[in-house]
Amino acid sequence: MQVVKKNRIAAIVFFVTTFFVFSAAFSQNLFRVALDAGHGDHDFGANYGGRIEKNINLALVLKVGKILEQNPKIEVIYTRTTDVFIDLIERANIANRADATIFVSIHCNANKNTAASGTETYVMGMSKVASNLEAAKKENSVITLEKDYKQKYEGFDPNSPETMIGMTLMQEEYLDNSIALASKIEDRFADLGREIRQGGVKQAPFMVLHKAYMPRVLVETGFISNTVEGNYLNSEEGQNDIARAIADAIVSYKREYFGADATDNYNERPSQTTPAAAVNENVAPVVEKPVVKEEAPAIVFKVQLMTSKKKLELQSSNFKGLEGITVVADGKYFKYMFGAAATFEEAQKLLAEAKSKGYDSAYLIALKNGQLITVQEAIK
Ligand SMILES: [Zn+2]
Structure with missing residues (x-):
């Protein structure tokens, strides 16, 4: 009797231990996505015709996160989930501390020329292209809202991103992966029929990217200064589309660089797959079978x-x-x-x-x- 009990306890201990060992191994294998909703609180970002960037960014991030969280192999880290102010270094540090696999900062663009439109996804780096620098200057200018920014950002002048040159030399480590992720995001936007602005993937010195030590991108999801595009960005439907595109791009990146697994649920790009019907089991088996194989x-x-x-x-x-x-x-x-x-x-x-x-x-x-x-x- 005693022996049986002991064996049973041993068995339970064994199973419990095994369970924890397995869950620990499982959690180590997580693909961690740090999502950063640009701006917050007194920092509104761009603000046109009642369309407020900080709110759109947050809505998009929460939607992207919700989609990704359905995947048990993905952990989502948010720099903010409410309307609060977080400085640029802290945003990057949240991702660094969480050992995030990738960092995705989400923003809306704006321009005095209200005809400007289209999406852009940036990777970290220097640029001589004026329009790239313009976007970086705009997003970097947030630091001037912080009292001690001159000390904290080590003499970095947001109006002169060139002052980041000395800091960017070590940044190339993640460039290829960052470009791959950025391209996937822009490709998904193209699938949606969005306008891809002058090539889509660009390089510019963004402080929030500079401080994050992992493949990282900053997405300008469109211009809220443009009435048509801005209303789309501000709409539930538009946000759902954009969030799905970004989430799909992230899962696609995960599959390519981190390993695919059966739990990945995302919409394969139509151009890359065999007909969508291939996944649909209700289709006539005659055509279907070889495709499935x-x-x-x-x-x-x-x-x-x-x-x-x-x-x-x-x-x-x-x-x-x-x-x-x-x-x-x-x-x-x-x-x-x-x-x-x-x-x-x-x-x-x-x-x-x-x-x-x-x-x-x-x-x-x-x-x-x-x-x-x-x-x-x-x-x-
Ligand atoms: Zn912004």
């Missing part, structure tokens, strides 16, 4: 090159010339992988290539729907 390649072989605490840009120069590098975050570590093959034979060629470049300890891994499985299972 292609849609679910399920198993992918990759070459694991190395594990590092350091987040590296995925460019080939960082990987002895190998192209097609992907990364998965695993707790505090980053696993860097090369290639993607559908068959074991192809995978072995990739492995040989990696070894020939000097990755002697590289080995093959296999993923099924983004989850690790053994290579033996995959071969079957």
Whole structure:
């Protein structure tokens, strides 16, 4: 009797421990999205015809967050969820402290020329383009609302973003990823039929981006100074569309750079997928079956090159010339992988290539729907 009880307790302890170990591992694997609603409280941002930027930004961020929170693999961090003032450094620090995977700052644009319209998504960096600097000056000018800004921002002059030059040299670390995220956002806006302003993805020195240490973008979702676009931004329907586009872009980024998993629910871009019907089970099976098979390649072989605490840009120069590098975050570590093959034979060629470049300890891994499985299972 005693023994049975002990065994039972041991079993319970085992299961509880296992549960916590698993949930800890699970939470480490979270993709953390820091969402930043620009401005707040006495800082209204742009204000035209009753359309107030700080309110639109907050409404958009809450909607994006609500969509992302449905995904158990995504954790959303907000710099603000109410109408409060937070300075630019603190916004970035909220993301830094939370160890966010990406940082997305959401704003509305404005211009004295009320005909100006369209979306822009910025990545951090210097720019000589006057219109890029204009947006940065406008968003950076918020710091003058803080009494001690001259000390706090180390002599940075918001009217002369060039004073950030010395500070930006180390910023290039996240540039490729930031551009990838920004492009996805602008692509989704294009899908919505939004006007993409002069190329969409731009570079400029934004203080809020400067201080965040992760891939980061600032989205100008449109001009509230433009009556038509401004009313769209200020409408429930417009905000729902924009929020969905941004959330979809974020999930798409997650899938590409962080690993896909079955819990990702988002609208695949129509241009990239097999017909939407492929996912719909109620469609005539005749056309459907082969499409479904292609849609679910399920198993992918990759070459694991190395594990590092350091987040590296995925460019080939960082990987002895190998192209097609992907990364998965695993707790505090980053696993860097090369290639993607559908068959074991192809995978072995990739492995040989990696070894020939000097990755002697590289080995093959296999993923099924983004989850690790053994290579033996995959071969079957
Ligand atoms: Zn703004």
